[in-house]
Amino acid sequence: MDTIKHALVLTGEVQPGFVADQVWPALAAYFRMEPERLRNELLARAPISIKESDDLAKLQGLQSGAAAAGAVTELHAIGPDGSVFVLVGNTPRGPVPTSYVEQRVRSGAWPSDISIASVGSSAWRPFIAPSAAPARVPPPDQQATVAFSAVNPGAAAPAADLRTVAAAPGTPMRPVEPLAGSAGLLPEGLIVHAGFWRRFAAYSLDSLILGVPFALIFGLLVYQGFKAAFSGENPGGMFVLLYFLFYVAAIVGSWLYFAKFESGAHQATPGKRMMGIKVTSTSGQRISFGRATGRFFAKIVTNLIPFGIGWMLAGWTGRKQAIHDMMATTCVVFREVEPGRPMPTTRPPMPWYGWVLNILPFVFALLGAVAYGWFMATLLGGMSSMSRDLGNMDIPDMGGTDYSTTMSSSSSDADRAAVQIGLSAILPEVTALQLEAAEALASTGECASDTRASSNTWIGMIELGGAAPDCTITVRLSASSDIPFAARIERIEWTWTGSDWACSSSMDSSYLPWPCD
Known part of the structure; x- marks a missing residue:
C-alpha cells in the first residue's frame, strides 16, 4: 500500500474573529521561534509549506495548534509534480504543492497562467490547470481532506464550509493579504538581499581599489616630510597644508567613487559587481546620486556605533540593512532582482x-x-x-668643570679619531667647491646657488648659496648609522670673507680635523 506524503501549508490568512497582530506572535510561540523570524521566513513568502510528512496524524496535530492560535493552514497531498514557487504580486511565494496551486486556480483566486517555478530552478513558466480528470482516491485509512479547513479541523462540517480541490470556479478564496506596511517594498529574505559577508567582501575589494593610490600619495608625503626634517629644513606650514589637502581629496574621492557607481547604470561599485550585488531603493528601484551621497555620509553614523554593530545589522535584519541603509532607505540586493521582473527563487552561492x-x-x-x-x-x-x-660624550657641568660621562675613555677617543678621519676625506671635495664658488663670484658678481649630492657616504647634502660677497658652502652630514653618532646630521659651513673661507660648525670643535669656530 503506497504512502501518500502531505504538506501543511500556511496561507498567511487569519481566521474570522482573530487579529493578525495577536495571531502571529502566538503562532511563533507555538512553533518555538522568534516572531521576527516567523515574519521574515514564513509570512513574507506565504502561502508556504511549513511541514511535509508521511505521518498525516502529526500534520493534523500541527494544524490544530495553528488553528488555536488563529492561523489558517491547509493540508495538501504532494503529487508527482512535487512543489513549486508561485509568483504572486511579482513576489515569489512558497514552495507549495502543485495541488495547492491547482486548487487556487480552480477556485478563481489565481489565474490559470500564473507563473510558477520548480524548486531549485529560476525558470518561470505559466501554470495551466489540468483538466478535471478523476483523481486517484487514497485508501480510507490514509484519506484526508486535501484542502482541510483550519477553522475546525477536528469536527465534521458541511461540504460548503470546506475548501476542496474541486471547489467551484464561482467561489473564489480570499487572496493572501500582504503584510502591514509592506506594500511596494522588496520582500524580506536571503534570496533577495545580500548578507553581511558578501557585502564585506565587496567592501574589502573597494577599499583595496581606493587604498592603493591613497597609500602611495600618503607615503610620498611622509617621505618628503622626513627628508626635509633630516636635511635640517623647516617645511613650515606647507606640509600641514598638503596633509590637509590629502585628507580632503581622500574624502571627496571616496564619496564620488561610491555615489557615482551606486547611482550609475550598474548600481554597484566594482567590488559589488564582482560579488553580484547592487544598491537599490527599498522598492527595488535605482537610486539617485543625491540618495547615494546621503548613504555614503550616513556611514559616519554607522561607524559611531561601538563594536561595529551598525555594520553587523546587515546580517541580522530582514532586509539585511545596515544603519546607513536604513537612514537612506536603500537595500543591497542580488543582481537578478529587477523591477517588473519575477524575483529569483534561489540564492546565488558565495x-x-x-x-x-x-x-x-x-x-x-x-x-x-x-x-x-x-x-x-x-x-x-x-x-x-x-x-x-x-x-660616550663629554658634557660640562653648569659650573664649567668638565666631568667625563663616558663609559670608556678609549671608546670616546676612538669615535673622535673616526670622525676626524672621515671629515678629512671630504676636504678635497669642499676645496674644489670653494674654488668654483670664488670663480663664480669673480665672474658674475653673484654667489653660486645650488644643491648637490655627493658620493661620499659622510655627506648627506651640499648647499651653495649666500648673498654676495658673503657666499657660503654648507655641508650637511649624513644621518646614516654607519658614521659615529657625534657627526650625524651635523652642519659645517664655510663663508667667503673676501680673501679666505671662514669655517663654522654645529659640532664640537674637538671632532674637527681643521680649525673651525
Missing part, C-alpha cells in the same frame, strides 16, 4: 574569491601588527644605541 576577500583584511591586520612590533623594537633598539652614544 564565490570562492568572496571568502578570500573576507579573509584578506584580517591577514593585513595581522601583518600590520607584526610590522608595528618590528618597528617599535627597531626604534627602541636605536634609542638604546643613541643612549650609549650620548654616554
Whole structure:
C-alpha cells in the first residue's frame, strides 16, 4: 500500500474573529521561534509549506495548534509534480504543492497562467490547470481532506464550509493579504538581499581599489616630510597644508567613487559587481546620486556605533540593512532582482574569491601588527644605541668643570679619531667647491646657488648659496648609522670673507680635523 506524503501549508490568512497582530506572535510561540523570524521566513513568502510528512496524524496535530492560535493552514497531498514557487504580486511565494496551486486556480483566486517555478530552478513558466480528470482516491485509512479547513479541523462540517480541490470556479478564496506596511517594498529574505559577508567582501575589494593610490600619495608625503626634517629644513606650514589637502581629496574621492557607481547604470561599485550585488531603493528601484551621497555620509553614523554593530545589522535584519541603509532607505540586493521582473527563487552561492576577500583584511591586520612590533623594537633598539652614544660624550657641568660621562675613555677617543678621519676625506671635495664658488663670484658678481649630492657616504647634502660677497658652502652630514653618532646630521659651513673661507660648525670643535669656530 503506497504512502501518500502531505504538506501543511500556511496561507498567511487569519481566521474570522482573530487579529493578525495577536495571531502571529502566538503562532511563533507555538512553533518555538522568534516572531521576527516567523515574519521574515514564513509570512513574507506565504502561502508556504511549513511541514511535509508521511505521518498525516502529526500534520493534523500541527494544524490544530495553528488553528488555536488563529492561523489558517491547509493540508495538501504532494503529487508527482512535487512543489513549486508561485509568483504572486511579482513576489515569489512558497514552495507549495502543485495541488495547492491547482486548487487556487480552480477556485478563481489565481489565474490559470500564473507563473510558477520548480524548486531549485529560476525558470518561470505559466501554470495551466489540468483538466478535471478523476483523481486517484487514497485508501480510507490514509484519506484526508486535501484542502482541510483550519477553522475546525477536528469536527465534521458541511461540504460548503470546506475548501476542496474541486471547489467551484464561482467561489473564489480570499487572496493572501500582504503584510502591514509592506506594500511596494522588496520582500524580506536571503534570496533577495545580500548578507553581511558578501557585502564585506565587496567592501574589502573597494577599499583595496581606493587604498592603493591613497597609500602611495600618503607615503610620498611622509617621505618628503622626513627628508626635509633630516636635511635640517623647516617645511613650515606647507606640509600641514598638503596633509590637509590629502585628507580632503581622500574624502571627496571616496564619496564620488561610491555615489557615482551606486547611482550609475550598474548600481554597484566594482567590488559589488564582482560579488553580484547592487544598491537599490527599498522598492527595488535605482537610486539617485543625491540618495547615494546621503548613504555614503550616513556611514559616519554607522561607524559611531561601538563594536561595529551598525555594520553587523546587515546580517541580522530582514532586509539585511545596515544603519546607513536604513537612514537612506536603500537595500543591497542580488543582481537578478529587477523591477517588473519575477524575483529569483534561489540564492546565488558565495564565490570562492568572496571568502578570500573576507579573509584578506584580517591577514593585513595581522601583518600590520607584526610590522608595528618590528618597528617599535627597531626604534627602541636605536634609542638604546643613541643612549650609549650620548654616554660616550663629554658634557660640562653648569659650573664649567668638565666631568667625563663616558663609559670608556678609549671608546670616546676612538669615535673622535673616526670622525676626524672621515671629515678629512671630504676636504678635497669642499676645496674644489670653494674654488668654483670664488670663480663664480669673480665672474658674475653673484654667489653660486645650488644643491648637490655627493658620493661620499659622510655627506648627506651640499648647499651653495649666500648673498654676495658673503657666499657660503654648507655641508650637511649624513644621518646614516654607519658614521659615529657625534657627526650625524651635523652642519659645517664655510663663508667667503673676501680673501679666505671662514669655517663654522654645529659640532664640537674637538671632532674637527681643521680649525673651525
